[in-house]
Amino acid sequence: MSDLIAAVATPPGTGGVGILRLSGPGAAQAAARVFRPKGTRALPDAPDRQLLYGTLLDQAGQALDTGLAFVSRAPHSYTGEETAELQCHGSPMVLSLVLDALFAAGARQARAGEFTQRAFLNGKLDLTQAEAVIDLIEAETPAAARQAAGQLTGALSRRIDAIYSGLTDVMAHFCAVLDYPDEDLDPFQTQQLQEALQAQEEALTALLRTSRRGRLLSQGLTCVLLGRPNAGKSSLLNALAGYERAIVTPIPGTTRDTVEATVTLEGYLFRLVDTAGLRDSDDPIEQLGVARSRQALDQADLILLVCDGTQELGEEDTALLDQALDQADTLLVMNKSDLPGYGCPMFRAENTAHTLSVVGLSAKTGLGLEFLEAELVRRAQALLPQAGQRASELLLTNQRQTDAVRRAAESVARAGQALEQGVTPDALLTDVEQAMAALGELTGRTVREDITSRIFQRFCVGK
Ligand SMILES: Nc1nc2c(c(=O)[nH]1)N(C=O)[C@@H](CNc1ccc(C(=O)N[C@@H](CCC(=O)O)C(=O)O)cc1)CN2
Numbered sequence: 450m451s452d453l454i455a456a457v458a459t460p461p462g463t464g465g466v467g468i469l470r471l472s473g474p475g476a477a478q479a480a481a482r483v484f485r486p487k488g489t490r491a492l493p494d495a496p497d498r499q500l501l502y503g504t505l506l507d508q509a510g511q512a513l514d515t516g517l518a519f520v521s522r523a524p525h526s527y528t529g530e531e532t533a534e535l536q537c538h539g540s541p542m543v544l545s546l547v548l549d550a551l552f553a554a555g556a557r558q559a560r561a562g563e564f565t566q567r568a569f570l571n572g573k574l575d576l577t578q579a580e581a582v583i584d585l586i587e588a589e590t591p592a593a594a595r596q597a598a599g600q601l602t603g604a605l606s607r608r609i610d611a612i613y614s615g616l617t618d619v620m621a622h623f624c625a626v627l628d629y630p631d632e633d634l635d636p637f638q639t640q641q642l643q644e645a646l647q648a649q650e651e652a653l654t655a656l657l658r659t660s661r662r663g664r665l666l667s668q669g670l671t672c673v674l675l676g677r678p679n680a681g682k683s684s685l686l687n688a689l690a691g692y693e694r695a696i697v698t699p700i701p702g703t704t705r706d707t708v709e710a711t712v713t714l715e716g717y718l719f720r721l722v723d724t725a726g727l728r729d730s731d732d733p734i735e736q737l738g739v740a741r742s743r744q745a746l747d748q749a750d751l752i753l754l755v756c757d758g759t760q761e762l763g764e765e766d767t768a769l770l771d772q773a774l775d776q777a778d779t780l781l782v783m784n785k786s787d788l789p790g791y792g793c794p795m796f797r798a799e800n801t802a803h804t805l806s807v808v809g810l811s812a813k814t815g816l817g818l819e820f821l822e823a824e825l826v827r828r829a830q831a832l833l834p835q836a837g838q839r840a841s842e843l844l845l846t847n848q849r850q851t852d853a854v855r856r857a858a859e860s861v862a863r864a865g866q867a868l869e870q871g872v873t874p875d876a877l878l879t880d881v882e883q884a885m886a887a888l889g890e891l892t893g894r895t896v897r898e899d900i901t902s903r904i905f906q907r908f909c910v911g912k
C-alpha cells in the first residue's frame with residue numbers, strides 16, 4: 450500500500466503558473482485542506498479532472514494565493530492512484546508554502562520520478578513508456594521529441610509485444626508437440642517452428658539496427674576536434690558554439706582537458722568535443738590531456754581534423770589523419786584562411802584514396818564557417834536520414850533497450866540452431882524463455898504468468 454506523496458511539478462523559478470501534485474490515498478482530502486473553493490462544491494466531491502476555482506491556504510487557514518484545483522480518483526489518473534493537483538501562480542514562495550501546508554495535511558515529499566514509478570507499478574505505463582516520459586522531457590531536438598512522443602503512446606511496446614506474442618505461439622506449439630513424447634517432431638512441424646523463430650529473429654535484428662540511429666537522435670552526433678597544438682581547435686569550438694566556451698591563447702598546449710559544447714544545426718544536435726593538441730610532451734598535465742584526447746576519439750561519430758593551413762603539413766599530420774580515418778568518419782578542416790601564406794593543395798592530393806572532405810575556413814574571422822556547418826548537417830543527414838521528417842521510424846533510443854533486444858535476438862537465434870541440430874526440446878524451450886524474459890524486462894511486464902496462461906489456452910483447445 451503506497452502512501453501520500455506531494456511535490457511541485459513545475460520547474461524551479463518564477464513562471465506564469467506553478468503546479469503541485471499529490472498522489473496516494475487521501476490525496477483529495479489533503480488537497481481540500483489547502484484549497485477553499487469559491488463555489489459550493491467541495492474539491493473531493495468534484496468530478497474527475499474538473500477544475501475548481503478557489504483560494505489556496507496555509508496550514509493556519511490563511512490565504513496564500515488564488516488558483517485552480519482538481520482531483521482524479523483511482524484508477525483514472527496519471528499514477529492510477531487517487532490524485533489531486535493545485536495550480537497556483539508561478540511563485541516559488543507560494544509553491545513552497547502550499548507544499549508545507551500539504552505536508553502538514555499528511556503528505557510527504559515525493560522522490561524523483563515517483564509519480565511515474567507509481568504509474569508503472571499500477572500498469573498505467575510500461576518501462577519503455579516511462580523511459581519515453583524522461584526522453585520527451587529531455588529532448589533537445591524536434592526529432593528527438595517526436596521519437597519520444599511515439600514511444601510514449603506505446604509504439605515500441607506494441608512492436609515488442611508482437612514479437613513476444615510470436616514467441617509465445619512458438620512455446621505453445623512446441624509444448625503441444627511435446628505432449629506426445631513418444632513421437633518425433635515431424636518435419637513439417639519443425640519447419641513451421643523454424644520459420645516462426647526466424648520471423649521473430651528478423652524482427653529483433655531489424656530493431657537492433659535502429660539503435661545507432663536512436664542513440665544519435667537522442668544524444669546527438671559526437672564530433673571530436675582533433676589536431677596539433679595551436680591548429681585552432683578551441684577557436685573552432687568557440688566559433689561553432691557561438692560563445693567563448695574554451696580558452697584560446699597563442700601558446701601551444703593551451704587546452705588540457707576535453708571541453709564540450711553542444712550546437713543544433715537544422716534540427717540536428719552535435720556534441721562538440723575540443724581536445725588537447727596531440728604532441729609528445731614532457732609536461733605531465735599535458736600528457737594526461739593528450740591521453741584524454743585519444744579516449745575522446747573512441748566516442749567520436751565524426752572527427753574534425755583541424756590543421757593550420759599556413760603551416761607546412763608533414764608526417765605528423767598524415768599520421769593523425771590516418772588515425773582519425775581509422776576511428777570514424779573524418780572531415781579535414783584547413784584553418785586560418787585569413788592569413789597570408791594559407792594553402793592546402795598538397796595534402797589534399799596525397800589523400801585522394803580516401804573520400805575525404807576538406808573545408809577551408811578561418812575560425813578567427815568566421816570566414817567559411819557556413820561551409821563546415823553545411824558539411825556537418827550533410828553528415829548528420831546521412832546518418833539520420835529521417836530525423837528531419839515528421840513521421841520518423843521507431844528507434845531503440847537507449848542502452849537498456851538495445852541490450853535487452855540484443856539478448857532476445859541471441860536467444861532466439863540459439864533456439865533456431867537448437868531446433869536445426871535436433872537437440873533436446875528443453876534446451877530450445879530455455880532459449881525461447883530467455884528471449885521472452887529479455888523482452889519482458891524491456892517492457893517490465895511479468896514473464897511467467899502470461900506465458901503459462903497463453904500456453905494453457907492453447908493446450909485446452911485441441912484436447
Ligand atoms: N496539469 C497537468 N498536465 C499534465 C500532466 C499532469 O499531471 N497535470 N501530466 C502528467 O504527467 C501529463 C499528462 N498525462 C496524463 C496521463 C493520464 C491522465 C489521466 O487522468 N488518465 C486517466 C483518464 C484518461 C481518460 O480520460 O481517458 C486514466 O488513465 O485512467 C492524466 C494526465 C502532461 N500534462
Ligand SMILES: Nc1nc2c(ncn2[C@@H]2O[C@H](COP(=O)(O)OP(=O)(O)OP(=O)(O)O)[C@@H](O)[C@H]2O)c(=O)[nH]1
Nearest residue numbers: 679680681682683684699702703704726785812813
Ligand atoms: N589568424 C588566425 N588565427 C587563428 C585562427 N584560429 C586560431 N587562431 C589563433 O591560433 C592560436 C591557437 O588557437 P587555439 O584555438 O587555442 O588552438 P588549439 O588548437 O586549441 O591549441 P591547443 O589547445 O594548444 O592544442 C591562437 O592565438 C588563435 O587566436 C584563425 O582562423 N586565424
Ligand SMILES: [Mg+2]
Nearest residue numbers: 682683703704
Ligand atoms: Mg585548444
